[in-house]
Amino acid sequence: MSYGLRSFLPKNDMINILLLAVLIMVIFPLSMDIFRLNLVGKYLSYAFVALGLALCWGYGGILSLGQGVFFGLGGYCMAMFLKLEASSPENTAIQSTPGIPDFMDWNQLTALPWFWEPFHSLGFTMIAIIAVPVIFAFIVSVAMFKRRVGGVYFAIITQAIAAILTILIIGQQGYTGGVNGITDLRTLNGWDIRTDEAKYVLYFLCCTLLIGSVLLAQFVRKSKLGRLLVAMRDKEDRVRFSGYDVSNFKIFIFCLAAALSALGGAMFTLQVGFMSPSFVGIVPSIEMVIFCAVGGRLSLLGAVYGTLLVNWTKTVFSESFPELWLFGLGALFIGVVLAFPNGLAGVYSTYIEPRLSKWFKDLRSMRPPMASSTADTRS
């Protein structure tokens, strides 16, 4: 057991994950007001996507430019439940058909569409948040990977899917809320999600789920499957001719990335209070790839920090220079890829970490008795 735990979570990784947990669950809540904290919560919901991309793209070499699809599907599933709850017959008494969401009424729908019905149930919704995107990811990836479509072709197809889904959502206004998305969400099983107190609770829920997801991703990375992903990225044929069905591993990791994105999407809807097609299409999907690239696509925690950093910069920049922001983002992406192909995590591990460990060593040698006794109990 101790061997299993140590191989899954070496001391360094454990400390780094703890540091992240302290940062987002102690330092941020203590130093920010609820408006800023809610903003951070929104960023952290993107971090789920970046985490999935680190596994799928960084380790497995499968670049998906359509992660917004899964983020959106997860978010929409959550939003459908919340919208139905907000559209009780009493709340919607002024509509020509009370009891259905407002945008359906505006679009002359007179009954709830069949696929909305199951979203009355919270249990079904919780399952659907993960299951709908994963089933969709499964269908896409089976169709692609079993035919050995990969690399750039796969990236283009995922991008096309993101475009198609956006068009579909916008076009089917009566069923989806169209370009405005699903708005005016109020309560979750009777609990008002718009109060400050609810926002705190949801923020901590988001942090807990994120740390859980990091641990899950760490488990996959450290298993033989993680090493197989790296092997496939390098020499796919060698893996195939070592007796592995390569496509199954690609399907698995793509579905896992989709599930993580969907979880992020659901947390986004809960914290921000709406879901719209602007989080589904090509642009947000590419932004998500940039979060991951800036953080370092080979680092799970790098993906989280990259997301926080890019989004924080985005907020600061777009508040002061809204028209320049997109250029800034583009420049940041090109700069990082050119100068630091392994992103922030690469900078950390080449420049900062060696100095830190040297510094810790010096610190230990200054206080030999105490340092050695703690080292003994740990090993």
Place this chain on the structure above:
Amino acid sequence: MTATTMGKDFVLSVEGLTVSFDGFKAVNDLSFYVDENEIRVIIGPNGAGKTTVLDLICGRTRATDGSIKFRGKELTKMKEHQIVHAGVGRKFQTPSIYEDLTVFENLEISFPRGRNVFGALMFKRDQEVIDKVHEIAELIFLKDDLNKQAALLSHGQKQWLEIGMLLIQDPELLMLDEPVAGMSVAERKQTAELLNKITKNRSVIVIEHDMQFVADIANRVTVLHQGKVLSEGSMDKVQNDPKVKEVYLGH
């Protein structure tokens, strides 16, 4: 020939094998048989279809016509990983190893356990795996480099590592595509030694250009020319075959 084909069970029987790429027949009505514990070397001028034959056997290229039977199983209908599970291992021409992983991890991935998604997630590096990896590493002269990143190995060591990755699967038929290409004289000698050690209890097909090396290891030699068998038999017989001299050895 027919008497032996009827009476005996071959490890590998290739019969009437044909593959055509847009009308060009890279392999044309090819038949040959590999015995238990035989080392068969395939030689031939460039473009004779040698590598294509290995591609066909391991499932990388699909045959247009003909059959490949390995211990009675028809390989032409199986998927690549199923062919590996049946006991066929193949080394590529250029060393094909995982450069980002260590030598240990390269060998561990090739260990035949946990080959589906769930198995790979739950795979445990137990004593059996560790022992086997050390045993193979010793055999391929890499026991001191187990924790080295594979990208840092020399060209010859990479070739050995890939051979080791095949050995750890313990295949019944081992196919090597130019195992000594690009090696120094000393490395060639070591490789010949290695091959003689590992070819016990299994059949081997080797593609090679180095005639000295071929003479050292081969039981029988098949000469391919334009996708067909030009000559087959012992090294001596093949070397003295006038047809072979004309197309290949004489130049």
